[in-house]
Amino acid sequence: MSATITGTATTRDSARPAPHRPLLVLAVAMAVGAALCVVALILDPRELGGQPLWAKPLKFCLSIAVYSVTLAWLIGLLPRRRRLASALGSIAVAGLAIEMVIIAGAAAVGVTSHFNVSTPLHSVLWGAMAVSIVVVWLVTLVLAALLARVRLADPALTLAVRGGLVIGLIGMALAFLMTGPTASQLSDYQGIVGAHAVGVDDGGAGLPLLGWSTTGGDLRIPHFVGMHALQGLPLLAIALESLAPRVRVLRDAAKRLRLVALASIAWAAVVALTCWQALRGQSIVAPDALTLVVGGVVATLLVASTVVVLARRQEASR
Structure with missing residues (x-):
């Protein structure tokens, strides 16, 4: 988009920050992961909780890919606080990557990832997922506050x-x-x-x-x-x-x-x-x-x- 940003600061398109590379890399990785999940759905007939085993990893790959691209675009709208925004984007990448690794790992061994506290290990993994998604939510909240003053x-x-x-x-x-x-x-x-x-x-x-x-x-x-x-x-x-x-x-x-x-x-x-x-x-x-x-x-x-x-x-x- 070529719209000029106004408000607390004005910037021209030439001064726009480069796209947030870690977020875009994550989006590409999730697109590849989604393709692999489709293959797994075809080759692996197992089910978990009444659904195909690889359906959840597929949905999360797609969701994280879309969110990553969206977040990268939102960060690009900020005329100021670019260093902070870039750091927030990188934190989101870490949180989302942790979430996806746990979900995919659980699917690979045929167990549920969400709500699973059946063993100490599963409790730790579920806790890590909860913390990571709270971090992503907080990143989005801070970005929303920064963008609230951008016109x-x-x-x-x-x-x-x-x-x-x-x-x-x-x-x-x-x-x-x-x-x-x-x-x-x-x-x-x-x-x-x-x-x-x-x-x-x-x-x-x-x-x-x-x-x-x-x-x-x-x-x-x-x-x-x-x-x-x-x-x-x-x-x-x-x-x-x-x-x-x-x-x-x-x-x-x-x-x-x-x-x-x-x-x-x-x-x-x-x-x-x-x-x-x-x-x-x-x-x-x-x-x-x-x-x-x-x-x-x-x-x-x-x-x-x-x-x-x-x-x-x-x-x-x-």
Whole structure:
């Protein structure tokens, strides 16, 4: 992106820092790892917790690759504090690498990585994963604070970055809801403390590859939706700006800003809705009437608000 950065400092494109190499190297490594996981899925028929053994490493390879590229891009938006930002990026690389090595290693020996405290070694590994992901969350929080004072040339993109970071941080933090023991674990301890599912045990029927429970609630859904606001909202802002020369109603920067604001509110609402649904032990594929009504209200308000914004665009362009 070639937008000029303004705010507490101004920088030209020629003064932009070089891409954060460790993060990009990690992204490439994760892409290679994802390809290897696909091969392993084909060649290794074993299952763990009702899912293909190599499905979890594949998902984490893809997630870490996307996050690494996103973080490298966000660091590149900072006109100042570049040394601090670079150090934060390197810390994130270390945390993510630790997470991935433990997940892949556990899959290689056919045991679960998450929530596994069945032996002292597994407890240490699970603790290391927990610490590493907290560190990554804190890195993202500090970057969000640094970017809060940075204004880009396109106000819509500025809002998208800020909104994506806030919702993304909330989505990442929702993972901590999964770490407490369930009622069944308290009554019949099997070396596992924590679960993705609510109302049912982990390992039951789930969506292909994603593994999200189809028989009970699943906290991975709001976690996933929230995290990817980091990518979704900025991509929306970039798409709107790219379409502006060809779509007349998008040429007004203020109107693009309003569309991104609506998208941010809607994204946060979906995170809240899916979290509420999961905590009630309700499957994503079997919403009850109340969930459908609330979801319908959110969708209706979003569509109506978008129509109003677009109508005002047309009036302004006459």
